[in-house]
Amino acid sequence: MNIVIIGAGPAGVSAAETLRSLDLKVEITLISREPFPPYSPPLMAEYFLHGGDLIYWRGKDLPEKLGVNYLSPKTVKRIEPKAKEIHFADGDTISYDKLIIASGSTLYAPIKRKIKKVKSDDPTAGFHNFKSLSAALKIKDEIKAGKVKTAVIVGAGFIGTEIAIVLNEMGVKVTQVEMENRVMPRMLDEESAQLAKQFLEKLGIEIRLNTKGLEFFGEEFAEGLLLESGEKLYGDLMIAATGVRPNVDFLKDSGLEIEWGLLVNEFLQTNFPDVYAAGDCTEVPDRVTGERYVHAIYPNAVEQGQIAARNALGEQVVYEGAYNMNSLKHLGIPIMALGTVGGDETLTFYDGKEVLKKIYLTAGKITGVRLVGDIDNAGIYFSLMVQKKEVAEFKDLLLSPRFNMAFLHDRSVVAS
Ligand SMILES: Cc1cc2nc3c(=O)[nH]c(=O)nc-3n(C[C@H](O)[C@H](O)[C@H](O)COP(=O)(O)OP(=O)(O)OC[C@H]3O[C@@H](n4cnc5c(N)ncnc54)[C@H](O)[C@@H]3O)c2cc1C
Structure with a gap:
């Protein structure tokens, strides 16, 4: 065969x-x-x-x-x-x-181009992206050639945020533009996104929320980005990270x-x-x-x-469905997102500084988790969520420091 x-x-x-x-x-x-x-x-x-x-x-x-x-x-x-x-x-x-x-x-770039000498039908021609190794190497070549001091990134999803952190680490002054009211809007809820934004800003990245990029413009390659407000942002490197x-x-x-x-x-x-x-x-x-x-x-x-x-090959294996989970690796703090945001009830722990944990419950079961600064119990929450275990009875303990795998064994929630 x-x-x-x-x-x-x-x-x-x-x-x-x-x-x-x-x-x-x-x-x-x-x-x-x-x-x-x-x-x-x-x-x-x-x-x-x-x-x-x-x-x-x-x-x-x-x-x-x-x-x-x-x-x-x-x-x-x-x-x-x-x-x-x-x-x-x-x-x-x-x-x-x-x-x-x-x-x-x-790359999905629902953003117009007015780049005079770009003739290609490829909707991503004329600006940069970080979706494939070929595309990433084009960015690296520009940096190696010493041409890049500033960059504008459209989109603050997790790919946009990852390239922002990388460029910032390489000494490029980065401005990130996001049309939603928070960074990583599909991954994080408002409070965890606020903490993540603070970390990005502390690294030196400028973030402009509620800001929509309309059009890349330039002669041979994008030199600037026209915003919905009419303002123009210029940069040595223009990158679209608008989704996939x-x-x-x-x-x-x-x-x-x-x-x-x-x-x-x-x-x-x-x-x-x-x-x-x-x-x-x-x-x-x-x-x-x-x-x-x-x-x-x-x-x-x-x-x-x-x-x-x-x-x-001829087996009949049923696919049980996909997981919704994501983590950000390069921010200097761990961030983990599991399942959806929202539910009947939200459990929250915030230490007032860098640790924020949220668990979303629907009908007594975990349907979403957002962890910033401490992801130690992520694996336990994840397995409770995908196994659709009833947690209503001990929900007040889920975010307590006492909560761990041994606790679940003691209560026979999971087999020893
Ligand atoms: C920068 C970045 C960071 C990421 N970080 C994470 C992470 O931390 N955790 C996580 O879980 N996920 C992450 N992801 C997402 C993850 O990489 C994707 O979900 C995963 O790569 C999907 O795998 P795939 O094989 O389906 O598709 P792809 O990785 O997109 O591979 C598909 C391949 O098919 C090729 N192809 C397409 N069309 C054709 C054609 N017509 N002819 C020949 N070849 C073709 C493409 O060129 C591509 O190489 C990240 C993605 C990016 C871009």
């Missing part, structure tokens, strides 16, 4: 590893449009600052180790699921018995069902039985709320890659 995987990010790599671990004979082709060995996007900030090979987190020689046919750089232009064919931008065609689409997500969107444009005439991302059943199978999908390109239900959306985080991509691979 010949299995093809489109995309060599965490989802595609975990699919390839799973296939090989279960079947020594299956022919595997892994396709990447990036001109590098498979790499891990969460390690890009580390790579940016310190270099090294850690970014190739499964080893630079992963394709050889797995005995995988690695096509890179090679861009898939379209697929024909009825003919089981993949067509590349360079005119080549290959066929497959089973296909796993793991094409990930791309599933990479599914190349599939639009394929007959595959797509809404925001690819639609799949509980086996991560698309409407074509031999085509599976995994990772940021896919819409899946949330494990806690059941709501279906694209859960663009690393552990979800890896688990989905594993399950899609097993099912492509």
Whole structure:
């Protein structure tokens, strides 16, 4: 059997590893449009600052180790699921018995461009982003050439915040523009976001909330950003970090069902039985709320890659749903977000300085957690949340210093 995987990010790599671990004979082709060995996007900030090979987190020689046919750089232009064919931008065609689409997500920049000499149809041409290693290296080249003293970043989500911290550490004066009323608005509630903002400002990053960027302008490359207020911000480096969107444009005439991302059943199978999908390109239900959306985080991509691979080999493994969780690694304080914000009841602990903990309860169960400054019990809260355990009876102790795993064992909430 010949299995093809489109995309060599965490989802595609975990699919390839799973296939090989279960079947020594299956022919595997892994396709990447990036001109590098498979790499891990969460390690890009580390790579940016310190270099090294850690970014190739499964080893630079992963394709050889797995005995995988690695096509890179090679861009898939379209697929024909009825003919089981993949067509590349360079005119080549290959066929497959089973296909796993793991094409990930791309920068979503709903911001206009008035850059006179940019002719490309690529909506991200003319300014920088930090969504892929190719894009990140373009930023690094500018910095190495000594051209960058100032930067403007549109968007203060976690990717925008990560690049802001990295550039700041490299001596660049950063201004971050966010149209919402807080930083990392999809990850944090107002109070935890306020603490995070204070930390960012203490590092020297300027943050402008409730500020909407309308248009990048310039001659050959973006030189400035026009704000809704009419004000113009100038910088040596203009970066969009306005969110991500599933990479599914190349599939639009394929007959595959797509809404925001690819639609799949509980086996991560698309409407074509031999085509599976995994990772940021896919819409899946949330494990806690059941709501279906694209859960663009690393552990979800890896688990989905594993399950899609097993099912492509003929197993019938049900995907239980994605986790909503995220952490910020580079701020100097730990921040962890699990599940949703809001519920019937909010439990709060604040030490008046750097530690803020919030637990959201719905019908006596944990449905969300936000931790700033102390994430020691994150794993316990997380397992109570995903196992949907009743916590109403001891909710007053959840944020107490006495609360730990032994406490739960004593109460038989979890098995010893
Ligand atoms: C800077 C940054 C930091 C992050 N930090 C964290 C973190 O701390 N924790 C966390 O959980 N998540 C983090 N994430 C999110 C995490 O990286 C993603 O959820 C994860 O990479 C998704 O994996 P994926 O394989 O689905 O997609 P991707 O990593 O996007 O990989 C998909 C690959 O497919 C390729 N591809 C797409 N279309 C085609 C085509 N037509 N032909 C050929 N190849 C194609 C793409 O070029 C890409 O290399 C971060 C993301 C970024 C950008």
